[in-house]
Amino acid sequence: MQTVGLIGGMSWESTALYYKLINERVRDRMGKLHSAPLLMYSYDFQGIKEMQYAGRWSEAAASLAEVARRLESAGARxxxxxxxxxxxxxxEIMSSVTVPFIHIGDATAQRIRAKGYRRVGLLGTKFTMEEHFYIDRLRAHDLDVLIPPADERADVNRIIYDELCLGIVAAPSRRRYQDVMAALVAAGAECIILGCTEITMLVGPDDTSVETFDTTAIHAETAADFAIG
Incomplete structure (x- = not known):
């Protein structure tokens, strides 16, 4: 198997899921006592959040690129x-290393297109829902992306940072997400992307009338498949 380098800690709650899901995938595909060869760097997320909200993206990019180079130097393929x-x-990360970068947006879009869907509802942080970097990546796979209105985006974002990243899973927040997803379906979404790696802690297939695509699981499975080769 090939070693995969994980850049985690954003938040550690979802990074722990990555470790579990990757190894479960390897076990299920290979059997016996097989598990994935992994290298992980886990950030102090408070510092990353401060960079995000202060718009210090160039500083964050330099840090992530350096971590990626260190993982490659340590043997990540x-x-x-x-x-x-x-x-x-x-x-910035991709340009800093020579090994493949497993893009979460590509992995998710490919899974959605394989199921035949085209119009998707997207949940995530305000950055993911409101900026072009993620939506454009999905559109490159011929997906039509719907996002919630501003007040709902604010609630989705707040619940991620103030609750899920702290391991808090609250029933009122689950109901709020259910309402937001129902509105996206009413607007024409054929499926829902759980486009933040913590959202899977709160909602899943039983919380909406359409199929959900858990980016955490999809990304972890793609990484595991790369490791297996």
Whole structure:
């Protein structure tokens, strides 16, 4: 198997899911006592959040690129960034290493297109929902992307940072997400992208009338498949 380098800690709650899901995928595909060869760098997320909200993206990019280079130097044969939002800086990471970068948006879009869907509802942080870096990546796969209105985006974002990243899973927040997803379906969404790696902690297939695509699971499975070869 090939070693995968994980850039995590954004947040550690979802990074822990990556570790579990990758190894479960390897076990299920290979059997016996097989598990994935992984290298992980886990950030102090508070510093990353401060960079995000202060618009210090160039500083964050330099840091992520350096971590990616260190993982490659340590033996990683591919890099996976365990967060949707920080894929805003995917070009800087990709240009800093010579090994493949496993893009969460590509992996998710390919899974959606394989199911025959084209019009998708997107949930995530405000950066993921409102900026072009993620939506354009999905559109490159011929997907039509719907996002919630401003007040709903604010609630989705707040719940991610103030609750899920702290491991808080609250029933009122689940109901709020259910309402937001129902509105996206009413607007024409054929499926829902859980476009933040923490959202899977709160909602899943039973919380909406259409199929959901869990980016955490999809990305982890793609990384595992790369490791297996």
């Amino acid at each position: 591919a890099i996976a960034l365990c967060t949707n939002t920080m894929h805003k800086l995917a070009p």
